[in-house]
Amino acid sequence: MSYLYGAIMEFYSVRELRTNMKPIWVNLSKDNDVVITDNGKPYALMMRIPEGRLDETTRAIRQAKAIAAIGRMRSNAEKNGFMSDEEIDKAIREARKA
Numbered sequence: 251m252s253y254l255y256g257a258i259m260e261f262y263s264v265r266e267l268r269t270n271m272k273p274i275w276v277n278l279s280k281d282n283d284v285v286i287t288d289n290g291k292p293y294a295l296m297m298r299i300p301e302g303r304l305d306e307t308t309r310a311i312r313q314a315k316a317i318a319a320i321g322r323m324r325s326n327a328e329k330n331g332f333m334s335d336e337e338i339d340k341a342i343r344e345a346r347k348a
Contacts, residue, residue, distance in 0.1 A: 258277075260283070
């Protein structure tokens with residue numbers, strides 16, 4: 251069992267997923283998140299979806315994935331010599347003054 255951002259996360263291998271689902275369902279029913287690992291590395295995340303909340307949950311997950319992708323793009327751009335967030339903000343401020 252692990253804690254990440256205050257949530258309980260249980261880790262199971264792909265093999266355990268195939269052979270013994272009961273403890274996974276038990277953890278999901280307790281609102282614990284489940285991480286499926288492949289060769290010891292995180293591969294998938296399972297979480298219980300409250301009844302009637304599929305759209306809301308899916309939207310929130312997609313939004314979080316998009317935010318993470320933008321963060322990675324910004325980091326890569328900064329490493330490759332592109333403008334940092336601060337440089338972009340400064341350029342915008344200067345353009346607004348003109």
